[in-house]
Amino acid sequence: MxxxxxxxxxxxxxxxxxxxxxxxxxxxxxxxxxxxxxxxxxxxxxxxxxxxxxxxxxxxxxxxAAPGVQEARDVFYLRSTVETRVAAQLTGQLTPQAADDLRDIVRREREAIADGHLADVIRLSGLFHLKLAELTGSSVLQSILRDLISRSSLITAVYRDTGYFNCGPDEHDAIVEALMGGNEDEVLRLVSEHIEHLRADLNLTSEQQPVKNLRDIFEL
Amino acid sequence: MxxxxxxxxxxxxxxxxxxxxxxxxxxxxxxxxxxxxxxxxxxxxxxxxxxxxxxxxxxxxxxxAAPGVQEARDVFYLRSTVETRVAAQLTGQLTPQAADDLRDIVRREREAIADGHLADVIRLSGLFHLKLAELTGSSVLQSILRDLISRSSLITAVYRDTGYFNCGPDEHDAIVEALMGGNEDEVLRLVSEHIEHLRADLNLTSEQQPVKNLRDIFEL
DNA sequence: GCTGACAAGAATGTCGACAGTCCTGCGCTA
DNA sequence: TAGCGCAGGACTGTCGACATTCTTGTCAGC
The missing domain is CATH 1.10.10.10 (Winged helix-like DNA-binding domain superfamily/Winged helix DNA-binding domain)
Structure with missing residues (x-):
């Protein structure tokens, strides 16, 4: 394997x-x-x-890893700053090919939501953001954001409050179109709000500290 | 070993x-x-x-790694955002013990500068910033900042323009005292300016692309 | 009954050797 | 002579076995 x-x-x-x-x-x-x-x-x-x-x-x-609530807040704060940086660099710079790639990810996101594949939803949402970082060509932004998004996935899995992920794809689409439009202020606003929505969907009021042991978890 | x-x-x-x-x-x-x-x-x-x-x-x-100038700029931009976050969390929260630890690092920085130990200067400067992240207790901030500071060290080694590092210790001291003072606005201003000074000491106008090979470099 | 040392067990850390993969350079062909 | 294919070499990727370290449980001594 x-x-x-x-x-x-x-x-x-x-x-x-x-x-x-x-x-x-x-x-x-x-x-x-x-x-x-x-x-x-x-x-x-x-x-x-x-x-x-x-x-x-x-x-x-x-x-x-067992992220605490303060760490969860830090992660989304950092994502907001890193991703606005990414978006600023990409505003008006997206090739049609890149835009199509991004739209394709969003399309697959919608499918995953429709099919109820929760893990795929989390992964594809992360992939969208990671793809943006990739398009900047900056290995630093890529590396840092990959770290932050992985942590976000774990945090989302742990602190997820409700089961709905409806805002994701629509907001992703809006970001792509704004990037193509070239209005930087609008892009930054959309990105900030999107990250804020992601954070708001979590229940960060109390610590989660469950512990399970490992066996027969991987069906092989 | x-x-x-x-x-x-x-x-x-x-x-x-x-x-x-x-x-x-x-x-x-x-x-x-x-x-x-x-x-x-x-x-x-x-x-x-x-x-x-x-x-x-x-x-x-x-x-x-061969960081380009855009990556160098990204690193210092991110450091600025991450470190202001760190500083905000620490303002007025420093124990006397923690403050003394920080002052001790600054003291060793001054010694290293006086002795002309360039590598020690870079390392101790990084250690100061890393210590601040450590004091927040947030493993995310620690992890991200360790990454950024390592990259900064490499960038500083590659793009260093002049040999002087005079602003470091003084500004570090000022940051410690401001943290103890508890005025958040002042702390954030000092931190931002400090990072900006670090970046300003570099020559980020042209790419550096030397290549050496490896042998007899580690005298053993 | 409590504390400390000690030994057994378990899991990680390390090593040497082999397998797999990529690049290079030579030689063949047109 | 330019281009293609192939073999050789060099290096990384992986494995199984051994060394080291940490934890846990036991037992003697107080």
Whole structure:
């Protein structure tokens, strides 16, 4: 099995709540589950820790990260500043091809919502934002935003209040059209409001601290 | 040799310009130089890539990152937003112990400047900012800022225009005192100006694209 | 009953070797 | 001579095994 697929499945397990924050991720157990060596698991865990999804404690192992409410607020604050920076650089700079790519992501988002594929919704929403960062060509913005969006996915999975994600695709579409339109003030306003809506959909009033253990979670 | 020491020495080599951007970092060569197995080098390189100091290209290896001028600007823009967030959270919240720790770092900065230890100056300056993030207790802010500061170190090493770092310690001291004073507006102003000064000391007018190769760089 | 040291177990950290992949350069062909 | 294909080499990716470290449970001593 490919490394990226392993990372994907672990991410999925976290996003769907099958792996709760605090759950221990033992290398050997994961290696058995996916029928690969520990080395590959190791690199996957390092990658996930880079994205803030798992915490690695030296000589103690990895566990699913448990973001607190203050961290959740920080993440969305930072996303707002980073993504306005991204949007500012892209305003009026989008090629028709790039715009179509973005619209395609939004279309798939709508499908995922219609089909009730929650994990896909979270992932595609993240992909949209990540694609914007990619289009700037700035590896810094890409790297930082990938980190922030991964954390957002985990936070969304943990603190999600309701099941609706209706504002996502519409606002994404609006952002694409505004970028094409070239009015920077409007773009920045839409982006800020969109991030704010994402944050507002979460229940950040009380800490979530569940702990599950790991076994038979990966149906293989 | 300890993993962190290896990372430290590679960082030092980059910061001092002995390893120029674009230089290839072959695992086996590094493993021989430091007299350790490749596995340890591998994890060190992953860590450095997490901090944006090296780029890892699958099946091709690692090389020292080569930040462009636009990326340099992005880094300082992001630092400004992240660090004002940090400062806002800390205003009036610093314990006397924490303040003393910060002042101690500034003192060591002044020593390093007096002794002409350029790498120490860069590192201690970064440490000051990182310590502030640590004091917030937010792992997100810490993680993002560590990334940004590592990149800043590399950028400073590459784009440094003059040799003077005089504004650093004085402004750091001023920030500590303002944090203790509790006037948030003043704190935010000082932090913004400080980051702006850091950026202004760089020559971000033309790209730097030197390439050196790696051998006999680590005197062992 | 409580504290401390010690030993057993478990999990991570590290190593050496092999497998897989990409690039390079040579040689063949038109 | 220019272009294509192939083989060789170099390097990364992966694996299994061993070393190290941390935790946990037990037991003697007070």
């Amino acid at each position: 490919d490394s990226s697929e392993i990372a994907e499945r672990i991410w999925l397990a976290i996003a769907q709540g099958r792996l709760a924050p605090g759950a221990r991720l033992k290398e050997e157990e994961l290696a058995e589950s996916f029928e690969v060596g520990r080395a590959r698991i190791r690199s996957v865990l390092l990658q996930l820790s880079r994205e803030g999804l798992v915490d690695i404690i030296p000589n103690k192992g990895a566990q699913v | 300890d993993s962190s020491e290896i990372a430290e020495r590679i960082w030092l080599a980059i910061a001092q310009g002995r390893l120029a951007p674009g230089a290839r970092l072959k695992e086996e060569e590094l493993a021989e130089s430091f007299e350790v197995g490749r596995a340890r080098i591998r994890s060190v390189l992953l860590q450095l890539s997490r901090e944006g100091l090296v780029d890892i290209i699958p099946n091709k290896g690692a090389q020292v």
